[in-house]
Amino acid sequence: MEENSSEQEIAVPAKPGKITVGIDLGTCRTAIMSDRGAKLLARSLVGYPKDIISEKMVGSGPIFGEEALEKRNFLDLCYPLADGVIREASERDYKAAYELLGHLVELTRQGEDAEVCGIIGVPARASVMNKELLLSIAEKFMTKALVVSEPFMVAYQLNNLSNCIVVDIGAGTVDICGMKGTVPIADDQVTFLKGGNYIDERLCQSIIRHYPGVQVTESVACAIKEKFACVDRSKKAVVTLRHEGKPAEFDVTDDVNAVCESIVPDICEHIENLIQKFDPQDQEATLQNIILAGGGSRITGLADLIVEHLADYGKVKITTVDDPEFVGSAGALKLATEIPEEMWSQIGVMFDAE
Ligand SMILES: Nc1ncnc2c1ncn2[C@@H]1O[C@H](COP(=O)(O)OP(=O)(O)OP(=O)(O)O)[C@@H](O)[C@H]1O
Ligand SMILES: [Mg+2]
Numbered sequence: 001m002e003e004n005s006s007e008q009e010i011a012v013p014a015k016p017g018k019i020t021v022g023i024d025l026g027t028c029r030t031a032i033m034s035d036r037g038a039k040l041l042a043r044s045l046v047g048y049p050k051d052i053i054s055e056k057m058v059g060s061g062p063i064f065g066e067e068a069l070e071k072r073n074f075l076d077l078c079y080p081l082a083d084g085v086i087r088e089a090s091e092r093d094y095k096a097a098y099e100l101l102g103h104l105v106e107l108t109r110q111g112e113d114a115e116v117c118g119i120i121g122v123p124a125r126a127s128v129m130n131k132e133l134l135l136s137i138a139e140k141f142m143t144k145a146l147v148v149s150e151p152f153m154v155a156y157q158l159n160n161l162s163n164c165i166v167v168d169i170g171a172g173t174v175d176i177c178g179m180k181g182t183v184p185i186a187d188d189q190v191t192f193l194k195g196g197n198y199i200d201e202r203l204c205q206s207i208i209r210h211y212p213g214v215q216v217t218e219s220v221a222c223a224i225k226e227k228f229a230c231v232d233r234s235k236k237a238v239v240t241l242r243h244e245g246k247p248a249e250f251d252v253t254d255d256v257n258a259v260c261e262s263i264v265p266d267i268c269e270h271i272e273n274l275i276q277k278f279d280p281q282d283q284e285a286t287l288q289n290i291i292l293a294g295g296g297s298r299i300t301g302l303a304d305l306i307v308e309h310l311a312d313y314g315k316v317k318i319t320t321v322d323d324p325e326f327v328g329s330a331g332a333l334k335l336a337t338e339i340p341e342e343m344w345s346q347i348g349v350m351f352d353a354e
Helices: 052-058 065-070 091-109 128-139 150-157 196-210 216-230 253-261 263-274 280-287 302-309 327-338 340-345
Strands: 016-023 028-035 040-043 046-049 075-078 115-122 145-149 163-170 174-180 189-192 239-241 246-251 290-293 318-320 351-352
Touching: 016 091, 016 150, 016 327, 028 091, 028 327, 040 065, 040 091, 040 216, 046 052, 046 065, 046 091, 052 290, 065 075, 065 280, 065 327, 115 128, 115 150, 128 351, 145 150, 150 163, 150 174, 150 290, 150 327, 163 280, 174 246, 174 263, 189 263, 189 302, 196 216, 216 239, 216 253, 246 318, 263 280, 263 302, 280 340, 290 302, 302 318, 302 340, 340 351
Parallel strands: 016 115, 115 145, 163 290, 290 318
Antiparallel strands: 016 028, 028 040, 046 075, 145 351, 163 174, 174 189, 239 246
């Protein structure tokens, strides 16, 4: 688990006895920031010992984040937020999500005995049921929590709330949201399942098809993607993999490029649908204010390729956020500290134990 208690980036007066947090609860990683300056990034992963022998080696658990990944031979691993939401029917996911959130809130407290309240980001079109499930977990650790859509938090952090489209390419989902100067409504947002996990799966299959007999898993494909992801062939991806057990070098440049490119048509189609919902007078400005966020925004050449696909729409300008890891949690914290708590219910679904 990466932890980084760097100095506070947002100048907000902390309230005594109460810690305010912004949480970006992701499929792959969860980022939390607090008004006391805590800044944590953790893999959204919980591990439980597989049997009595594993328990003897690693303790009774649960084990979280990077540590769980390192000790994976001993553990049953659970990513409780597959597809960015807690799977409604799974008791195991619910328990793991409960333990993960509790663990992270505890870390954020940094030893302080205070109540915790805050804002949690979820995929743009997470169902009402899912938001309620999440709030029922948050209720155990927090006195007040509000659930908002991930791309809205990004827009809020960037102070870019009008005539703007945010495209958040996460691990489980791609969330696209049109900002029109207000809290976005359901019709201005779309979520689809072609994020980083989809790319990893496709890359794995593509390499196996290209080089029969090569051994590659989705987590190896993910590491290759994170190093070489591009859509403009600017990175030559030659990697060492095992072929029938023996190491050898393979050129997977074409595979990486093709798979990264495969998410572009869907992204463009959804941008095209959303743009039509803006006032015609605002469409030109909006097309010049498209923001790419999320880990997938690091795919080299992605912004230029989207611009190319949207050539029929006139001038299109796309910018990529500087800090995809924390921009969402920073936005959630900014929102939580700038909007008085009594107004939170006007922004989204919440609970209030006070
Ligand atoms: N350099 C990179 N190039 C391409 N993809 C990357 C790169 N770095 C990270 N990623 C991918 O970005 C994804 C993680 O992004 P992010 O942290 O935004 O997702 P998340 O918030 O956990 O997921 P979600 O929003 O879907 O719940 C992973 O699939 C990861 O492999
Ligand atoms: Mg995310």
